[in-house]
Amino acid sequence: MSSTFRNWTALAMTASLTVTAQSALADNEVVIVIEAEPTSMDPHNTTDSNSATVQNPMFEGLLRFNESMDIVNVLAEDFVYSDDATEITFTLRSGIEFHDGEYFDADVVKQNLDFVRDSDNGLARSSFFSFIDEVIVEDDYTVTIRAEEPNSAMASYMAHSSAAMKSPAVITRKAEDSDYNMDREGAVGTGPYQFVEWRDGVEVSVEPFAGYWDADNAAKVDRIVFRPVQEASTRVNMLQTGEADLVFPIPTLNASQLEGNADVDLYTGPTTDVFYIGLNLEQDKYNDLRVRQAMNHAIDKDALIAQVLDGYGTIADSAIAPNVYGYAEQDIYEYDLSEAQALLADSDQADGFSATLWTRNNTEFVSVAEFVAIQLGELGIDVSVEAFEAGTLFDMLDAGEGTDMYIGRWSPGTGEADYGLRPNFASDRVPPNFNNSGFYRNETVDQLLDSALANPNPEEALDTYAEVQTIIYDDAPWVFLHIPDAIVAKNPNLHGVFVLPSGNVHVSQVELR
Amino acid sequence: MFSYILRRIVGMVPILLVITVIAFLFVHLTPGDPIRIMYGAEIDQETYQQMRAREGFDDPMVVQYGRYMMNMLQGDFGISYRTRSNVSDEIIRRFGYTFVLTVLSMIWALVIGITVGIISATRRNSWMDRTGMVTTITALSIPEFWFGLMIMQIFAVQLGWFPTSGSGTWIHLMLPSLTLGFGVAATIVRFTRSSMLEVLREDYVRTARAKGQSERVVVWSHVLRNALIPVVTMSGLQFGFLIGGAVVVEQVFAWPGLGSYLIDSILNRDYPVIQALILLFSFQFLVINLLVDISYAWLNPQIRYH
Numbered sequence: 001m002s003s004t005f006r007n008w009t010a011l012a013m014t015a016s017l018t019v020t021a022q023s024a025l026a027d028n029e030v031v032i033v034i035e036a037e038p039t040s041m042d043p044h045n046t047t048d049s050n051s052a053t054v055q056n057p058m059f060e061g062l063l064r065f066n067e068s069m070d071i072v073n074v075l076a077e078d079f080v081y082s083d084d085a086t087e088i089t090f091t092l093r094s095g096i097e098f099h100d101g102e103y104f105d106a107d108v109v110k111q112n113l114d115f116v117r118d119s120d121n122g123l124a125r126s127s128f129f130s131f132i133d134e135v136i137v138e139d140d141y142t143v144t145i146r147a148e149e150p151n152s153a154m155a156s157y158m159a160h161s162s163a164a165m166k167s168p169a170v171i172t173r174k175a176e177d178s179d180y181n182m183d184r185e186g187a188v189g190t191g192p193y194q195f196v197e198w199r200d201g202v203e204v205s206v207e208p209f210a211g212y213w214d215a216d217n218a219a220k221v222d223r224i225v226f227r228p229v230q231e232a233s234t235r236v237n238m239l240q241t242g243e244a245d246l247v248f249p250i251p252t253l254n255a256s257q258l259e260g261n262a263d264v265d266l267y268t269g270p271t272t273d274v275f276y277i278g279l280n281l282e283q284d285k286y287n288d289l290r291v292r293q294a295m296n297h298a299i300d301k302d303a304l305i306a307q308v309l310d311g312y313g314t315i316a317d318s319a320i321a322p323n324v325y326g327y328a329e330q331d332i333y334e335y336d337l338s339e340a341q342a343l344l345a346d347s348d349q350a351d352g353f354s355a356t357l358w359t360r361n362n363t364e365f366v367s368v369a370e371f372v373a374i375q376l377g378e379l380g381i382d383v384s385v386e387a388f389e390a391g392t393l394f395d396m397l398d399a400g401e402g403t404d405m406y407i408g409r410w411s412p413g414t415g416e417a418d419y420g421l422r423p424n425f426a427s428d429r430v431p432p433n434f435n436n437s438g439f440y441r442n443e444t445v446d447q448l449l450d451s452a453l454a455n456p457n458p459e460e461a462l463d464t465y466a467e468v469q470t471i472i473y474d475d476a477p478w479v480f481l482h483i484p485d486a487i488v489a490k491n492p493n494l495h496g497v498f499v500l501p502s503g504n505v506h507v508s509q510v511e512l513r
Numbered sequence: 514m515f516s517y518i519l520r521r522i523v524g525m526v527p528i529l530l531v532i533t534v535i536a537f538l539f540v541h542l543t544p545g546d547p548i549r550i551m552y553g554a555e556i557d558q559e560t561y562q563q564m565r566a567r568e569g570f571d572d573p574m575v576v577q578y579g580r581y582m583m584n585m586l587q588g589d590f591g592i593s594y595r596t597r598s599n600v601s602d603e604i605i606r607r608f609g610y611t612f613v614l615t616v617l618s619m620i621w622a623l624v625i626g627i628t629v630g631i632i633s634a635t636r637r638n639s640w641m642d643r644t645g646m647v648t649t650i651t652a653l654s655i656p657e658f659w660f661g662l663m664i665m666q667i668f669a670v671q672l673g674w675f676p677t678s679g680s681g682t683w684i685h686l687m688l689p690s691l692t693l694g695f696g697v698a699a700t701i702v703r704f705t706r707s708s709m710l711e712v713l714r715e716d717y718v719r720t721a722r723a724k725g726q727s728e729r730v731v732v733w734s735h736v737l738r739n740a741l742i743p744v745v746t747m748s749g750l751q752f753g754f755l756i757g758g759a760v761v762v763e764q765v766f767a768w769p770g771l772g773s774y775l776i777d778s779i780l781n782r783d784y785p786v787i788q789a790l791i792l793l794f795s796f797q798f799l800v801i802n803l804l805v806d807i808s809y810a811w812l813n814p815q816i817r818y819h
C-alpha cells in the first residue's frame with residue numbers, strides 16, 4: 001500500500017463511523033481484491049474459485065498442485081498406488097497441529113473423508129469423493145484410500161483444494177449439532193494463516209498461525225485481507241491508488257491499458273477454461289457433420305482473440321485446455337471461409353439456415369457471441385443473439401427445451417481430462433443432468449472415457465484420453481473457440497503469488513519487499 | 514392526529530401481507546435455480562436433488578409459503594443460501610450502512626437542491642438561474658454508475674483525496690453519498706424553483722411586500738414555508754427511491770449496504786434474502802409516506818388529519 005493512503009486512513013480512523021467496526025491496519029498487511037464474496041469457509045462445501053482462493057492460506061491437503069499443475073506432497077510425505085490402481089496409500093507427516101491445537105494423523109484423514117463423502121451430511125463436494133469405497137487407517141501415520149473401481153486420477157483428486165483437511169474438532173461438533181454453521185465458523189485447518197473474521201460484503205481476514213509446521217513456507221506478512229469488489233473498474237482503480245495489492249480478475253480492456261503502467265505488475269497466463277459454441281444435435285440442421293465442420297472453419301479465432309479479447313487468449317485446439325492433465329493437441333479448424341462455404345454447399349443445409357444463439361448477458365460472453373454471429377452470417381447462417389442472465393440460462397439449458405446454439409465455458413475443477421470431457425460429452429449427462437446441453441451421444445466416447453478412468457497404467461490412460469479428444473474434435477459437436485488468459489494485476493512490491501490455471505490464486509506465501 | 518397515525522399503521526398490515534405473497538411468488542417463479550448457480554455442474558445429480566430436498570424446494574408452493582410465513586412471524590428470515598449467514602442479522606448490519614449513506618446523500622441533495630432552487634427562483638432568468646437549470650438537466654441525465662466512476666477517477670485515482678471504495682471511515686462515505694445525492698439534488702432544485710415561482714405570484718406575497726416587509730423576510734418566512742410543501746413530498750419519495758439508487762452506487766463503491774446485498778442475492782437466487790429485502794423496502798416506503806403526510810401538518814397547520 002502506498003504510504004500516502006495509509007496515513008490518510010490512519011487520520012480518518014479518529015473520526016470512525018459508528019455503524020462500522022474498525023479493523024486495525026497492520027503495518028505489513030496485504031489487501032487482495034476479488035470479484036465476488038466467498039460462499040463458505042469450508043473447502044468441502046465450496047465449488048467456486050473465489051472461496052478456494054480465500055481458503056487457501058488456511059487449509060492444506062495431503063497433496064497439492066504446483067504452478068505447473070504437477071502434484072507435490074504437503075501433509076503427505078509420500079504416496080504409492082497399488083498395482084491395479086484400486087488403492088492409494090499415503091505416508092503422513094507427524095507433529096502437525098491444527099489452528100485449534102488438535103493434531104493431524106491418519107484418523108483425521110479418515111474422519112474428514114468419511115464425513116464429506118457421506119451424502120447425508122449435505123456437503124457440495126460429497127460427489128467429488130464418490131470414487132472412494134473405504135478409507136483404511138493402517139497405523140497412526142499411514143492411510144489407504146480404496147476406490148470403488150480402478151482409478152488412476154486419485155492423486156489428482158487428493159491434490160484438489162476441496163481435499164483439504166479440517167480440524168477433527170470441527171467435524172465432531174458438526175456431527176453432534178447439525179445447526180453448527182461450519183461454513184462460517186469451521187475455518188480451522190493446518191495452513192500458515194488462521195481465520196480472523198468474515199464480514200459479509202466487506203472482507204475476510206487471516207493472520208499468521210504461530211504453530212505452523214513448515215518453517216520454509218510460514219506466513220510472511222502480518223495480515224491478509226480479502227475484499228470482494230464486483231465492479232471491475234473499481235478493482236483496477238483500487239490497485240492504482242494502492243488500496244489493493246493484488247487484484248483479479250481484470251477485464252482484458254483494462255489489462256491492455258495497465259500494460260504500460262510501471263506501478264502495476266500484470267500477470268497473464270492461459271486458464272483451463274474452454275469457450276465454445278454448443279450445438280443442439282437433436283436439431284436436424286446440425287445432423288450433417290459437414291455443417292458443423294463448416295461452422296468451425298468459418299470462425300476466425302485469431303481475429304476473435306485479437307479483437308474481442310484484446311489478445312489475451314489462445315485458440316482452443318481440443319475440447320480441454322493444454323493445462324488440463326490428459327490434454328492432447330488436435331489439428332485446429334483453420335479459418336477458411338471458402339472451405340467452409342464449400343463444406344456447407346455439399347451438406348444437407350446448402351442454402352444456409354437461421355439459428356438462435358443463447359449467451360449470458362455479461363460483456364465477455366455477449367461480445368464473443370456477437371463476433372461469432374457476424375462470422376457465421378458470412379457463411380450464410382443467420383444467427384440472432386439472445387442474452388440471458390446466467391441463472392436463467394442454466395435453467396433453460398438444463399430443461400433441454402428449445403436449445404439451439406449456446407455459448408458455453410467449461411473448466412474441470414479437478415484439472416484432469418475425465419472432468420473436462422465426461423460432463424460435456426457423455427451420453428448420460430444430457431439434460432436434465434448437466435452439462436451435455438447439446439445432447440451429444442457417442443457410444444465409443446462413453447466406452448473410452450470409462451476405460452481411461454479405470455486404467456491403472458497412466459500412459460495407457462493418456463493414450464485413451466488422446467483418442468477421445470480426437471474423436472470429439474473431429475465430430476465437432478461444438479464450435480471450438482478459445483481459452484482466455486487469467487489476468488492478475490499486483491503491486492510490484494508484492495511477491496510470492498502464483499495463479500493456478502484453474503483460477504485459484506495462491507497467496508499463502510505473499511510478502512511485501 | 515394520534516388515531517390517524519394508528520389507523521395508518523394498522524392499514525399497513527394487509528399491504529405487507531400482500532407483499533409477502535408477491536415477493537414469494539416473484540422469487541419462486543423467476544427462472545434460475547439457487548443450487549445450480551452456486552455449485553454449477555461441480556455437483557452430481559444426486560447431490561443436487563438432496564440439496565433441493567434439504568432446502569424444501571420439492572414441497573408444494575403453499576407449504577413453502579406457509580413455512581416461510583411461520584418463521585417470519587417469529588422474526589426468523591432464514592439463512593442465506595449463498596453466504597450461510599443469518600439473514601435478519603445481516604440485514605440489520607447492512608441497514609446501518611445503507612441508512613448512513615442514504616441520509617448523507619439526502620442531506621447533500623437538500624442543501625444543494627434547496628439553495629440552488631431558491632437562488633434560481635429569486636434571480637429568475639439571470640445567468641445563475643440558467644447555469645443552475647443546465648446543470649440540473651445534465652445531472653438528471655447522467656447515469657449514476659458513470660458519474661460514480663468519474664468522480665472516483667478524479668478524486669480518488671488522480672487527486673488521491675478519497676479512497677476509491679470500501680467502508681470503515683467517514684471519508685469512505687463521501688464519494689458514494691455525493692454520487693447518490695447528485696441526481697436527487699437536481700430534482701429538488703427544479704421542484705423548489707417552480708414551487709417558489711408559483712408562491713411568489715400569490716396575493717399574500719404581494720400583501721407582505723405592500724406592508725413593507727423586507728424581501729428577505731418575504732422569501733424566508735412567507736414564500737419558502739409554503740413553497741416547501743411539495744418539495745417535502747417529493748423529497749420523501751426520493752428518499753425511498755434513493756434505496757434503488759443505492760443498489761448501483763453501492764455496487765460501484767463496494768459499500769456493504771442493502772443495495773449490493775440485493776444485487777448479489779438476486780443474481781444468486783438467494784431466496785430468503787430477496788424476500789426479506791423486498792419486504793423491508795416496501796415497509797420503508799410505507800413508513801416514509803406516513804412521515805411525509807405527518808410533516809405536512811407540521812409545515813402547514815391548516816392541514817388537519819381526521
